[in-house]
Amino acid sequence: xxxxxxxxxxxxxxxKYEYASILMxxxxxxxxxxxxxxxxxxxxxxxxxxxxxxxxxxxxYFCEYSFGELRExxxxxxxxxxxxxxxxxEKAEKAGFQSMAYAKPEENxxxxxxxxxxxxxxxxxxDEIIVxxxxxxxxxxxxxxxxxxxCRTDAQYQxxxxxxxxxxxxxxxxxxxxxxxxxxxxxxGEIIKSYYKAYSNRDGMAVLDKMDDxxxxxxxxxxxxxxxxxxxxxxxxxxxxxxxxxxxxxxxFGHGVExxxxxxxxxxxxxxxxxxxxxxLVTMHDGGKSAVEVASYEFDDEGVSxxxxxxxxxxxxxxxICDYQSAITLGVEPTGNGRRESYERKAYTRMxxxxxxxxxxxxxxxxxxxxxxxxxENATCGMEDPKNWGIQCMVNMARxxxxxxxxxxxxxxxxxxxxxxxxxxxxSMMSPREELCGSGFCGKGCKEWVKxxxxxxxxxxxxxxx
Amino acid sequence: xxxxxxxxxxxxxxxxxSIYQERRESSELFFVRKKLELVRGKDTVDVKLTVYRxxxxxxxHCLGSSEVFIYPETDDEQIKELIKSAYASxxxxxxxxxELPEPEKPVGAGEESAIKSCVGGSFAGEQxxxxxxxxxxxxMAKALYAPDxxxxxxxNSAEIFAKRNTVRIINCNGCDVSYIKECVCGEFxxxxxxxxxxxxxxxxxxxxxxxxxxxxxxxxxxxxxxKDRAAAVKAPEDVNGYPVILCDETVGEFLGFYLSRCNASYxxxxxxxxxxxxxxxxxVSGDKLSLFIVPDVPYSSEGIKKNVHKLIDEGIVKxxxxxxxxxxxxxxxxxxxxxxxxxxxxxxxxxKFFAEPYIMVKNFSDFQxxxxxGSFGGEFRLAYLCENxxxxxxxxxxxxxxxxxxxxxxxxxxxxxEEASYTGPAMVRIG
Numbered sequence: 015x016x017x018x019x020x021x022x023x024x025x026x027x028x029x030k031y032e033y034a035s036i037l038m039x040x041x042x043x044x045x046x047x048x049x050x051x052x053x054x055x056x057x058x059x060x061x062x063x064x065x066x067x068x069x070x071x072x073x074x075y076f077c078e079y080s081f082g083e084l085r086e087x088x089x090x091x092x093x094x095x096x097x098x099x100x101x102x103x104e105k106a107e108k109a110g111f112q113s114m115a116y117a118k119p120e121e122n123x124x125x126x127x128x129x130x131x132x133x134x135x136x137x138x139x140x141d142e143i144i145v146x147x148x149x150x151x152x153x154x155x156x157x158x159x160x161x162x163x164x165c166r167t168d169a170q171y172q173x174x175x176x177x178x179x180x181x182x183x184x185x186x187x188x189x190x191x192x193x194x195x196x197x198x199x200x201x202x203g204e205i206i207k208s209y210y211k212a213y214s215n216r217d218g219m220a221v222l223d224k225m226d227d228x229x230x231x232x233x234x235x236x237x238x239x240x241x242x243x244x245x246x247x248x249x250x251x252x253x254x255x256x257x258x259x260x261x262x263x264x265x266x267f268g269h270g271v272e273x274x275x276x277x278x279x280x281x282x283x284x285x286x287x288x289x290x291x292x293x294x295l296v297t298m299h300d301g302g303k304s305a306v307e308v309a310s311y312e313f314d315d316e317g318v319s320x321x322x323x324x325x326x327x328x329x330x331x332x333x334x335i336c337d338y339q340s341a342i343t344l345g346v347e348p349t350g351n352g353r354r355e356s357y358e359r360k361a362y363t364r365m366x367x368x369x370x371x372x373x374x375x376x377x378x379x380x381x382x383x384x385x386x387x388x389x390x391e392n393a394t395c396g397m398e399d400p401k402n403w404g405i406q407c408m409v410n411m412a413r414x415x416x417x418x419x420x421x422x423x424x425x426x427x428x429x430x431x432x433x434x435x436x437x438x439x440x441x442s443m444m445s446p447r448e449e450l451c452g453s454g455f456c457g458k459g460c461k462e463w464v465k466x467x468x469x470x471x472x473x474x475x476x477x478x479x480x
Numbered sequence: 481x482x483x484x485x486x487x488x489x490x491x492x493x494x495x496x497x498s499i500y501q502e503r504r505e506s507s508e509l510f511f512v513r514k515k516l517e518l519v520r521g522k523d524t525v526d527v528k529l530t531v532y533r534x535x536x537x538x539x540x541h542c543l544g545s546s547e548v549f550i551y552p553e554t555d556d557e558q559i560k561e562l563i564k565s566a567y568a569s570x571x572x573x574x575x576x577x578x579e580l581p582e583p584e585k586p587v588g589a590g591e592e593s594a595i596k597s598c599v600g601g602s603f604a605g606e607q608x609x610x611x612x613x614x615x616x617x618x619x620m621a622k623a624l625y626a627p628d629x630x631x632x633x634x635x636n637s638a639e640i641f642a643k644r645n646t647v648r649i650i651n652c653n654g655c656d657v658s659y660i661k662e663c664v665c666g667e668f669x670x671x672x673x674x675x676x677x678x679x680x681x682x683x684x685x686x687x688x689x690x691x692x693x694x695x696x697x698x699x700x701x702x703x704x705x706x707k708d709r710a711a712a713v714k715a716p717e718d719v720n721g722y723p724v725i726l727c728d729e730t731v732g733e734f735l736g737f738y739l740s741r742c743n744a745s746y747x748x749x750x751x752x753x754x755x756x757x758x759x760x761x762x763x764v765s766g767d768k769l770s771l772f773i774v775p776d777v778p779y780s781s782e783g784i785k786k787n788v789h790k791l792i793d794e795g796i797v798k799x800x801x802x803x804x805x806x807x808x809x810x811x812x813x814x815x816x817x818x819x820x821x822x823x824x825x826x827x828x829x830x831x832k833f834f835a836e837p838y839i840m841v842k843n844f845s846d847f848q849x850x851x852x853x854g855s856f857g858g859e860f861r862l863a864y865l866c867e868n869x870x871x872x873x874x875x876x877x878x879x880x881x882x883x884x885x886x887x888x889x890x891x892x893x894x895x896x897x898e899e900a901s902y903t904g905p906a907m908v909r910i911g
Contacts, residue, residue, distance in 0.1 A: 016553075050749030052575040052805070056547035056566075064551035065524055075516075082524040083552035099521040102507055102614035106516055109618050111509075111625075113516040145572040164749055199852070204753055204884060206852040247718040247878070278512050278637045280669065280680065339518070358522055360510065397846030399861075401671075401680045404876060406845040406859035427850075429878045431859045459667055459682060480718070480878035 016084055017177070020066075023089050024179055027096065033071035033119050034096075035180035037315055039357045040064045042137070042173055048148040049166035049197075055141050060455075060463070061172040065357040069316075070096050074115040076339060077103060080358045116342050121182035121317070128312045129188040134219035136171045136192055144169055147222045148194075151229060155198060158233045161240070163201035169194045169222060172465070178317040185317055191308040191465065192221045193453045196229065198236035207242070207426070209235035209392055209410060212453030214308050214467060235392065235411065242426035245412060247480035249432070251387030253380050253472055256449040258390045258409055260468035263298060264368050264456065265396030266405045266434045267291075268468070271300075271325055272351070272363040272458075273336035277343050281400040283334060291331045292438030297371040298326040300335050302350050307467035308452030309366035316352035316361055323349050329439075337363040355462045362458050370470035373444025380443045380474045381415055388412035388479070389420070390428065403434035405478075412479065432478035443474035481527055481552060482648065488559050494567060496532035496543075496580060498651040500781050501525065504643070507613035509621055511638040514628070521614075526551050528781075531563060532652075533570035534577065543577040543805075544570035578808035581784050583655040609644060616642035616690050620664045623692035627700040633707045635699070636680055638668035649783040657785075659778045663688055663900070670702045674710035679875075681706045681843050681861060684729075686900040694898070705842055708873045709862040715877025719865065723911040724879050725840035725893075730847050732821065732902025737883050738771055739821055740851035742791050744802025748809045751852060754797045756812075761795070766889040767825050768795035773818035776900070780816030789815060823904025827894040833909055837867035840907070841879060854883040886910045 020036060027034035043061020047054040065082040077099040081092060103113060136144065148167040155165040171192035178185040195212035211228040215221045254262065275281035283291075292298075302311040302320020311320050316338040323335055336344065337352030340363055353364035381389070392410035399406060407430040414423040452467030482501050489497050508520040527550040535542050546569035548562040617640050628635045641664065648658040665686035672679055683702045685695055726734055738760065746752035754760065760769065770793050775786035782804055790798045800812055807814035827833065841863040849856045857880030865872045893907035 050751075051745055053544075053573045055569045055573050056545075057549050059528065059549060062549045063526075064553055076518055078518065078520040080520070080522040080524060082526065095521060095523065098611075098614075099519055102521065102617075103516060103519040105614060106509060106519065106618050106621065109622060111511070111514065111516050111618075111621060113519075114512060141569045141572050164751075199751075201750075205854060206751060208852055247720065249717075277517075278669075279671075280636060358504070358524055360508070360518060360520060395846065395848060397859075399845055401678070404845065404859065404861070408848060408858075427853075427855050427857075427880070429857060429859060429880060431876065431878050460684060461667075478717075480720075480880065 019084055019086060020177070020179055023084060023092060026089060026093050027068065027070060028181060030093070031070045032073045033181065035069050035178065035317060036066055037357060038066050038177040040175045043171060044136070045168065045170040046141070046144050046148055047166060047168045048145065048152050050164040053145060055145055058170060061170065063356050067354070067357045068096055071116065071119060072100060073118070075103060075113045076116060078360065114343070116339070119338070119342065121180060124183045124185065124319070126312060127186045130190060130216060132190045133217055135190065136218050137173055139219060144222070151196060151225055155196065155229050155233055158230060159237060161200050161237055162198055162233055163206065164199045166197040167195070171218065176315070178313060180317055183317045185313045187312045189311060190218055191216055191452065192218050193308065194221045194225050195453050196225070196232060198232050200236040200240050202240045207236055207239035209239060212451055214452040216306055216308070216310065238424045239411060239426050242411070242424045245425040245428060245479055249476055249478045251384045251474065252477040252479070253384065253387070253389045253474050255389065255391040256469050256471060257451055258393045259370060259470035259473050260451065261393035261396050261407050262437065263370055263470055264365060264466065264468040265398055265407055267298065267438065268300065268365045268368045269398030270400035270403060270434070271334040272365070272400070273334040273344060273346070274340040274363040275400050276334060277340045282403050283331060283400065286331050287333070289331055290329050290439070291435045292326055292329045293441040294329040295373050295441055295444050296326050296329050296438055297324065298369070299323065299371070300325055300351070300365050300368040302366045305367040305369065305450055305467065307367045307450050309466045314350045314352045315354045316348070318348045318350040318352060320350040320366070335363055335365065337361055353464045355464055359462060362462060364458065364464050365456060365466050367450060367452070367467045369448050369450055369468060370444070370473065372446045372448045372471040375443040375445055377445050377472050380445065380472060381420065382418040383443065383474065384415040384418060387415050388425070389415065390430070390477070394427070405430050405432050405434055405437060429480045430477055431480060437475050437477055440476040441473050445472035447471060481525070481550065482650065484556060485527060485529060485550060485559060488556060488563060492560065492563050494531055494563060496534065496652050498530040498580065498782060499649065500528040501648045503646040505609055505613060506641055506643045507617045509617050509640045511621070511635070513634070513636065514625060529563070529566070531566040531570055532580065533567055535571065537574045540574070541577040542574045544573035544575060546570040546573060575805065576809060578805045580651055580653050581655055581782050581804055581814065582653050584785050613642040613644055616664055619690050619692060620695055623695045624668060624699050626696050627703055630703060632674055633670055633672040633703040636669040636671040638666065640664065640666040647777070649779055649781065651783055655783040657779050657783050661777050664690060668699065668702070670706040672706045672710040674707050677710045679706060679709045681709060688900060705862060709843070709875055712862055712873035712875040715860070715863065715874040719839050719877050719879060722837055722839040722865065723909055724881065725838055725907050725909045727840065727842050727907050728897050729899060729902060730841070730844060731897065731905060731908050733847050733849050734856060734883070734908060735771065735821055735823055735902070735904070737849050737851050737854070738769065738792060739773070739818065742797060742800050743817065744800045744806035744810045744812065746851070747800055748806050756797055756799065758797055759795050760792060760797060761884070761887050764795055764888050766891050767828070769887070769890070770794055770824040772822040772824065773801055774820045774822055775818070776820050782816070784814055784816040786816045786818070791821070820901050821904070823892070825892040825905055827892040827905050829894065833891055833893050833907070834866070836869070837865070838909065839879065840864045840866065849883070856881055856883055881910060
């Protein structure tokens, strides 16, 4: 890393602007896949990058410039390019667009250099070992039932180094995460039904060891879907598996407490701080230090330390999560949630590791308590609606419960809808242990993908299904 | 950077390779209401290097490949290590052998200029580009905000990205092509507080350059629509019994099912059972589908020249699209992968198309179309239920269905829709 050169560049910018910071990200990620489509073993564009982003403040306004190369002879050009961005802002002002003025950023002095322990670093392991593991999982899955038409097994990892420098802060961190998943496909006529299971951790190759355990359950899930029925829309007593709880936590509520949405008047949660928004069983966390999972970090992409933010405490909405620039506007402390998809993108308020704490009910008691309802499992997708707290989530499967027992009848696909606080206030039971998984990426709107984990315990709630 | 990589490939005796170099420049405007929250600029470049390795394994002739990414700050030693590692990785990707693309026309040694192409842009200097991009972004911002004059609905926030990508693709067979692709894309949120309801709608856009009229019209329509959402009533629990009309970009997402099913990467493993010159479905009582695929860029990432192709004609599959590997596996000439579709169906007259009852979904929170099991649907933020001569705006309901049933009775509208990823009928009626 060119720390001396970065400092030279920043000295130039600090002389010119009231504030300037730089983030360098050097990330290397690899993706492995074995399926009927073939074998893939390659660096991933989404997980790999190397470049810089400067954020500068001229006394009233912020501008940013992203670039890929820093050399001694390119410093003048970069300083000039930052000036061009401020010039573009002035041009927009002349075209009739005013700018939002900001107070000068104030930072406490902080110097920190961290590296997470990489016990089983996949970067130091032969690709052959990873591909062979995935191949064996696929072969085993397909041998379990001839109706399993294909099994796609994947693994991916990322190792990234970030360096942040501002007038008061010099921070660096090196982190690793790894995920694995399989996607079982069962075919009936021209329709292919699929069921997946995913794993994630911060211990590298150890994630592959966990994958053997879930193969037969996942195969069974795909086969059960072949005979699934269409559900009659309505509100039902539902038990959500931890990954469905995670989707509700993340999509239905988490996006609504991203405080850049408060700045835009796009989040209903803004008016509910201190109010009851969920049953008293519910305590919700988010933060780079709320759990050890794929979105854990020491500092965010604006040089703010990661935290463990309690968003809901026993049903009461306590706090949102906030990036640095939004925090200036709102007059609050940033929570270390300013994240960028890459150095090429803007920082927004983003979730990290988001979950409900566990409760005290057993899953058996939860099922026994349902007169008629469903267990919802295999979360597939969700979309936020922070303005109206509408729920838009989909799960792959609903297992019917009648008189406290599973009937064996399966419904699919299932759309969850309704009003978020109604759902959260209806939570009446929770299992003890929260489970988090970080196999996916979270978008803001339809872009800006960042790695997140979410989860919680099994929960029982009333949910509108369709 | 490319020349350094070519030299190292030669010194490492790597015979089969493909290089995709992309420079990405942009000017980006972020608005909260009508005020600029942030202005961003970008100028980055990277290279995707694909290294291929020919070998035999258990009687199968294979061509394995692996990709690495190279950045301006990657030094020669690091490039050498990356190439070695990719060559080693390629051995574990034991996929059947296929031929890499040949150049459209041979480029002679010493010929400085490659086959150049240009989509909405021209090769220009650094300063000039930054200036042009910010001009484009500001022009589109003015177009977006022009219709925002009403107190009943307004733009809540917007993001505008004026982009310019300069791409060069080289492979070991002598392919060497370049092009510039410009576009203006983004998103905006409109808001209304009519009838005591504070509601919003989210919209996205993408045009191959400055298209002020189209963006103004899109915004005008969104500002009208969000007022309807504010006045909408809660949808009944079950609206699935009504024929459904999908609108605008959702029609493109719905028809994207056929784009996936005609992709050679779906055909090869059997995810799709489509066959050339065979119908996509039997017993069609509605409109027979006619789809074209059109290029978004002049060359695929492998350097294959992209053209307009008939994908489905009157319900009959005419071609598959895909890269060289899967195209070779399914025995077709590779034409590259496509993401843009044009639907040619001319549509029914309004009397037939709008026969009541029906539910017209104007805005989904997140429409899903599963190309594997054919299921589609989602929660809608605004729909109109038209029944007995009465039109009721609804919100918060869900519609769902399966395209394997729906495709037998599709009816397209006469009204057209045009955006980068989809051009064709503005509406499709299902059932």
